[in-house]
Amino acid sequence: MTDLNHEVIGGSLVLKPSRRIDSSTSKAFEDAASALVESGPKKVVIDASDLDYISSAGLRVILTTAKKAKAAGGGLTIACASANVKEVLSVSGFDAIFGLHDSVDAARASFG
Amino acid sequence: MSVSEELRVQLATVEDELSRLKAEFDDLTLLYQATIEHGEAVEDQLAESNLELQQTQKRLSEELTEATNYIFSILPEPRVAAPRTQWLLVPSTELGGDSFGYHDIDADHIAFYLLDVCGHGVGAALLSVTAINVLRSAALPNTDFRDPGAVLSSLNDAFPMERQNNMYFTIWYGVYQRSSGALRYASAGHPASILCKKEAQVLTLCTPGIAIGMMPEMSYRGGHCVIEPGDRLHLVSDGTFEVETAPGEMLSFNDFVERLSRADSPGEVLEWVRSLNGSGPLPDDFSLLTIDF
Numbered sequence: 001m002t003d004l005n006h007e008v009i010g011g012s013l014v015l016k017p018s019r020r021i022d023s024s025t026s027k028a029f030e031d032a033a034s035a036l037v038e039s040g041p042k043k044v045v046i047d048a049s050d051l052d053y054i055s056s057a058g059l060r061v062i063l064t065t066a067k068k069a070k071a072a073g074g075g076l077t078i079a080c081a082s083a084n085v086k087e088v089l090s091v092s093g094f095d096a097i098f099g100l101h102d103s104v105d106a107a108r109a110s111f112g
Numbered sequence: 113m114s115v116s117e118e119l120r121v122q123l124a125t126v127e128d129e130l131s132r133l134k135a136e137f138d139d140l141t142l143l144y145q146a147t148i149e150h151g152e153a154v155e156d157q158l159a160e161s162n163l164e165l166q167q168t169q170k171r172l173s174e175e176l177t178e179a180t181n182y183i184f185s186i187l188p189e190p191r192v193a194a195p196r197t198q199w200l201l202v203p204s205t206e207l208g209g210d211s212f213g214y215h216d217i218d219a220d221h222i223a224f225y226l227l228d229v230c231g232h233g234v235g236a237a238l239l240s241v242t243a244i245n246v247l248r249s250a251a252l253p254n255t256d257f258r259d260p261g262a263v264l265s266s267l268n269d270a271f272p273m274e275r276q277n278n279m280y281f282t283i284w285y286g287v288y289q290r291s292s293g294a295l296r297y298a299s300a301g302h303p304a305s306i307l308c309k310k311e312a313q314v315l316t317l318c319t320p321g322i323a324i325g326m327m328p329e330m331s332y333r334g335g336h337c338v339i340e341p342g343d344r345l346h347l348v349s350d351g352t353f354e355v356e357t358a359p360g361e362m363l364s365f366n367d368f369v370e371r372l373s374r375a376d377s378p379g380e381v382l383e384w385v386r387s388l389n390g391s392g393p394l395p396d397d398f399s400l401l402t403i404d405f
Contacts, residue, residue: 053362056282056350059301060230063326064278087365092282092301093322 004032005050012108013040015065016047021058030061034068042074045107049080059092066098079107176206179234183241186248188213194341195222195288199401200378208397209236209281210349211244220291221258223247226347226401227283228302230323239279243271243324247285260285260298264321264332268300273325280325284318284347288339288405295345298334300324303350303365308373310342316369317345345403346372351396352381355389363388378402 005016013036021029037044044065048054054062066076079101081089089095101107113121180203191197191214201210209229216222227243229236250257252266263285273280284305286297297305301323304316321332339345353368363385375381378400385398 052360055354056228056230059323060280084362090320091303091318093320096320097322097327 004029004036006032006036008041009104010108011041012043012045012111013037014045014047014104014108016050018050020053020055021051021061022053022055023057026055026057026061029058030064033061033065037065037068037072037074042069042072043108043111044069044074044076045104046076046078047080047104047107048078048082048085051082051085054085054088056092059088059094062094062098075111077101077107077110079104173206176234179207179237183207183211183237186213186241186244187211188215194405196404197401198378198404200382200398201400202382202394202398203232204351204394204396204398205232207234207237208232208351209240210351210397210399211240212347212399212401213244213248214401214403215248217250217257217287221287221289223257223285223287224345224347224401224403225283225285226302226349226399227281227324228349228351228397228399229281230279232397235277236279239271239276239281243267243281243283246270258287258289258296259334260287260296261319261332261334264298264300264324265330267324268328268330268332271325272328276325280323282323282350286317286345286347293339294336295339296334296336298332300332301326303348303353305348306346306369306372307337307339308344308346310340314369314373339405341405343405345405347399347401347403348372349397349399351394352398352400353385354396355385355394357388 005018007014015033017029046062069076077099078089080103081100086100089100099110101110187201190199197214199212209231212226214222214224225247227240229240246252252270255266256262264283282300282302284297284299284302286295286305288295297317298321299318300321302318304318307315307317309315315337317335317337319333319335322330353363353365355363357363371384372381381400382398386394
């Protein structure tokens with residue numbers, strides 16, 4: 001069982017981490033996300049609406065999750081990031097690589 | 113039964129009870145002695161293990177100190193000729209993933225760079241010094257080291273995370289041309305450098321790009337600006353400003369830039385960041401390289 005909020009919407013796995021992904025929570029996120037991607041859909045949307053802060057350790061586990069999804073024939077994108085989180089995603093170049101969307105629906109639609 | 117017979121029986125019962133108690137007492141004495149002996153043996157063992165642990169601890173800590181000395185030994189001396197430099201690097205644990213450098217590429221160009229390997233400890237430090245040595249010795253094939261975008265693309269090809277124990281690093285790399293005053297720069301997942309113009313205007317310099325090693329075949333765009341005598345440039349890592357000002361409240365980059373632009377020296381900035389962080393070590397490496405043109 002995992003504490004990571006998630007649901008499957010129309011063939012996409014929507015992960016909704018809460019509050020922070022930093023060095024103390026990143027391992028739990030990585031393990032939970034990895035298990036969910038393994039057993040569920042490979043098109044992953046990170047719904048960042050409840051996320052206040054993401055550290056470099058958090059970016060790292062988003063990347064490993066994305067690589068896992070991509071290797072399985074899917075992909076990863078990000079939706080509903082707050083201004084703070086958007087800033088980190090933009091400095092890290094993650095916005096260009098994964099895409100940022102205003103809603104989970106728009107993110108899902110980006111998979112085509 | 114006569115009174116004397118009754119007494120005899122009672123005496124016999126008491127004698128039985130006495131010998132049973134004596135046997136029990138003997139057993140307990142033996143058990144007590146055995147326990148004491150065992151305790152003493154355990155104590156000896158513990159003392160021996162403790163000694164071994166202390167020796168191992170001492171050896172490891174000597175090796176860590178040695179590694180730290182090596183990292184500090186490859187960091188450049190502050191420049192006294194223009195452009196002048198001052199710097200501070202304070203790892204959050206014995207060994208961090210931050211390092212930086214600067215060197216003359218040719219008579220007209222000088223490169224400045226600061227990088228931050230994800231994570232801390234020996235592994236991160238090893239990659240950090242490897243990357244710095246590669247830059248310092250210009251050891252990337254077919255790369256014009258005066259072209260920051262090209263340098264980052266070559267670094268990205270040379271250090272894919274899959275071949276670096278899943279580690280990657282962020283970097284800011286800039287090249288200053290003395291004759292024209294042009295500064296060309298590029299960054300990969302790294303916080304902006306802060307340019308404090310002589311006339312008090314403050315600019316942040318960064319270009320979009322993902323950290324080195326995360327994704328194959330990335331190209332990095334460069335930016336440029338003009339430096340004038342009296343300008344001051346600060347290169348930083350994210351650990352330099354990512355501290356909590358209150359529980360759950362992170363220091364904003366803008367607030368950091370505002371304070372940094374008023375500071376005289378890296379030491380003053382470190383003192384301020386430490387005062388925000390409260391007691392205890394900073395959560396990440398603190399690195400600040402200040403260049404005066």
